[in-house]
Amino acid sequence: MTGPLSALIAPQSIAILGASDDPSRIGGRPLAYLKTAGFPGPIYPVNPTRETVQGLPAFASVADLPTTPEAAIIALPAARVEEAVTALAERGTRACVVFASGFAEIGEAALQDRITAIAQAGGMRVLGPNCLGLFDVASRFYGSFTTTLDRGIPSEGKLSIVSQSGAFGSHLYYLARQRGLGMRSWITTGNEADVTVAECLEHLAQDPGTKVIMAYAEGFRDGDRLVAALEEARRAEKPVIMMKVGRSAIGAEAASSHTAALAGADVVCDAVLRQYNVHRARTTEELIDIAYAASTGALPKGRRLGLVTISGGVGVLMADAASDHGLDVAPMPDAAQSALKEQLPYAGVRNPIDITAQAFNDPGLLRKNLDLVLDQGNYDAVIAFLTSIPGSAANAGPIRDALAAVRAAHPDFPLILSMLVPDEVRREYEALGYAVFEDPSAAVATVAATARLHEGFTRANPIGEASGQPLALRNGTLDEHASKQLLAAAGIPVPVERLATSPEEAVDAWKAVGRPVALKLVSPDILHKTEAGGVLLGLADAVAVTEGYTTIMQRARAFAPGAHLSGVLVTPMEAGADTGTIETILGVQRDPVFGPVVLLGLGGVLVELLGDVTFRRAPIDLAEAERMIGELRGAEIFAGIRGRPPADTDALAKAIVTLSQFAVTHADAVESIDINPFLLRPKGQGAVALDALIIRRSDG
């Protein structure tokens, strides 16, 4: 194994500080597991009070060790960790695991920082503190005291798990084992003084032995590293299934009191995980189901799902679930339907395909039916629901033989069985290469999740490039006019408008526009101009414009006597919604974890209330912008409904990309950008930012 974490995950030699002779104690468990697993390199128990520990010769101190251990397990109380880390760093040990709690999680950040600094100075990596350690099945390294290992050494496989929480990581491993999944690496990061979930993901993305990655996190510190790791996993076509808790306000509060993790907005985190092809699971069942399916079989190459059932009702149930999850329950081709109808006159042959229990009276027929669906159905995945019959004594053998033949004839096709059978029967089918689910709804949800993961593998890299040089942002607050000028220079369409600093200039500007105008107060000190009475609409002659200018200035002086008044923006009136324009909202927010994030939403007071918005980490490319537009709940509006013309979504997509690049280029200077409304005109007529405001970073 290579890479910066190789000494931690697959060391050649190990010291155990605080090694105990009692294999049930924290200091005894890792040694017991290492012995059981047959760790091939030297193991040095360090314990000044004993000659031997669990049969191995013990050493009084790190200095006494015959050779330098590549890694060390520190099973000592918090108060003794600093001394141990110092000794190990001096000795040249390259990695250590710190189990003890009593650091940043209870406010002892200074102690934790000291330990990290000592280790870093000595070139030693630290896992923890406040963690359950790790294990790596291939290298037989067990640096953990999780009691889950009491049930036996894991079988080797291609699933790796990384978890910030030790208890949760143990829970996930227990579930994976229960499901029969073989393991590669299992890592818990605890307080993340040094090694983070993101770095572990990077390692697992590069590790050739890891094919499926499961992760648990409460928060991230380094969004860039996480994104880079996820991109690497995506390019390596490794499914990443993650639980990131703290979705709800109450959950986020509980998470932040549980660890010291940074909490960006969950809605942003959610969007970023989707953007970088992570399946974010809401339940542990979902996490395990998807890891199981990804470990067991090929991923579906598309969304066409064939449903074979011996219960019409479950066929409908699965069709409902498929519809919920965006799968296509496409009918069988006509020729295939006819052929199947010949085999089974009473069968529903469209899709769901109800072969009825009749198929079990003749397992040869079951095989013929399935072969036909697989060969001629033109599906990307097939789920066969078989109730409990394959587990009943009378039928088990012939049915298994029939399904073995089907599997052998279609070895790489995602064919999933849903059935209620005893564990030993399930394992027989798994040995044949089937994924087996008890619950048909879970089978459907899992097909959908794995199909989406596969889609992510095949699409072009969604990370765009920042372009252009950072513009010189003016000092102080940016008013509407200044904001629009900057955005216009970047390529966002804004109205042809002028800043007037006298009634005469306002009239000149109105003449230049050549149609009714709106007047809008411009002041860096008055950002909510409507509240100040600073907006007048539909002025159509010189008198109205002159009076309007004066009125706005008077109101502004009354509203905020000391404010600097830059003037009045004279801007053409735009046609309203009844002429086929659509209000959208574009925005940029700086997320503390992921940096600049672009937002797209439908606009209007009521619509904003319904929260039809979507996010992406900036920058994005045109394809990703189009996906954003398409995933709005009200996206249908853009196509033109009730006689309205289709909207210029090309202009919208272009503006999103431009804004995302602007956000990245100016990431150090910009806190947020709000373009509301960004008005879409009918197709071919473009779009325009009617109002815009850039807020600079206070430290920018």
Place this chain on the structure above:
Amino acid sequence: MTGPLSALIAPQSIAILGASDDPSRIGGRPLAYLKTAGFPGPIYPVNPTRETVQGLPAFASVADLPTTPEAAIIALPAARVEEAVTALAERGTRACVVFASGFAEIGEAALQDRITAIAQAGGMRVLGPNCLGLFDVASRFYGSFTTTLDRGIPSEGKLSIVSQSGAFGSHLYYLARQRGLGMRSWITTGNEADVTVAECLEHLAQDPGTKVIMAYAEGFRDGDRLVAALEEARRAEKPVIMMKVGRSAIGAEAASSHTAALAGADVVCDAVLRQYNVHRARTTEELIDIAYAASTGALPKGRRLGLVTISGGVGVLMADAASDHGLDVAPMPDAAQSALKEQLPYAGVRNPIDITAQAFNDPGLLRKNLDLVLDQGNYDAVIAFLTSIPGSAANAGPIRDALAAVRAAHPDFPLILSMLVPDEVRREYEALGYAVFEDPSAAVATVAATARLHEGFTRANPIGEASGQPLALRNGTLDEHASKQLLAAAGIPVPVERLATSPEEAVDAWKAVGRPVALKLVSPDILHKTEAGGVLLGLADAVAVTEGYTTIMQRARAFAPGAHLSGVLVTPMEAGADTGTIETILGVQRDPVFGPVVLLGLGGVLVELLGDVTFRRAPIDLAEAERMIGELRGAEIFAGIRGRPPADTDALAKAIVTLSQFAVTHADAVESIDINPFLLRPKGQGAVALDALIIRRSDG
């Protein structure tokens, strides 16, 4: 047992037509099960070719039976069922079960109808055809050939299952048995030639031995009977958990091809089930989880959920899930937090309560912690997440003893354990009275579902009463003016407006209004008046009104030369949305299953696209109307946002109730009612139906 289905579900004597000596065949299985279960009454196998069947004396025909069997199982092919039903009806048998398929589901409706008619004429009830029959544990009647019974006779309990689909019903019974749930009645209704799911629900609602009801349906024929049965179950405080498949378009299509069930709109069915306190499950897991919790323990009396965990991460996960499901993760009272902090200095004591694995080193402490949370936490339910530790050999005994003491001290409190333990350990805890879930998310979802079911038990009967006499509806199509007059007479507020039949009348009407008016074409033949150019807005003087009248009439004649033109409606202009009014939509639709259904939605083109609507079966009372208003996604708008005044939701609720009563009163005459927009003014200023259209039933 009494009631119209007693002879079917708990007969005193049985004949089996087509009885087989082979206990694995369809005609042999029921007899084998009856013998194993020890059915106490006489069993008469009818088989003309044998002397005995499975050791019992056989009879050549129904006529040869020594006494009249109360019920009969007809295990004969479809072609012989009519003869059998005739013989049984003549003999005076009161109920029969027909297994055979080959009736309405393959187009043989006439044969099915004949059989039903013969049975009804003879006073005999029919279950099926095309069904898997039924069983009733208490009476030891097994009239089914489901292979699920091969695994043993069910243990007696309080869960009853009714399912339209035999295979699905078997699947549910298998899951219930696997989960350790005792059974009362299990009934599959198949083609429902006579006995329906709704009638079975009625029976189970009345059956004292049934405490929890699980149902599966693909469609309903008699909405009134279903609603009455559900109301009866609700009043008896019996949770009803139902799967009604066909939610999606593709699913509904599959369901209608699978049975001959009527398909009303699923969104209506969904609303009605919620209205009558059914938990509609989407997955079989959800169905079983809720039935399990309802069978095992008391239902939560409110939504305050305490979360106890030994993994901080799972605490956050559960808090997220609770938030998703509308539960209140309220903090512990301060005094309780202080007391717990004394017991566990490192514990998170707010909620989620993270007692850490420390509690397992001292099970006495675990008990003290839980007692404290239960006694002082002021929760309606508590979930304790214990990982896999209660199943580990070292800790199992002391932990179980501690939890036994906790349970004994709080016998009726909904205290749920989430843990990963072997089945035998789970059963120990269930014997103590705990509900045990593997998945913590499922535990939270189940608490939410059972709390909602309990809320339904305690609320006032949501069925209102129709009031008033049916109005005489005009013949032919109803135009806007006529529709509004009818609605106004019923109590729906409409504008003070007049129908003008000449320019002069229009001017008079404008004068009577006293402010700018809109003119709207009224014609029974032109329902889309905007398309005809039949609407003019904001007319403020006599000339404009006069010209407006003429313009509209000219346009109408050009648009539809032969149309009858009733005149022009002169109606006051209403203030727009920027003055604090809110557009809503009220409507009535006639559902083929449930009759008149009222609809409430937020209005406006874009908002309508987002589909923020809710439905109820009419009539409803004020409390239910308020619940409708509250469950709109954008309900926040009514409270007044961004400086807007709160809206007159009292007027809205009153209008919904009035409309629902109108819909019931005129159920025979009205196909649909559309009031769009129904404009809400600020609180205290009422609301008004700006436009309305009543469509009469074509057969009305």
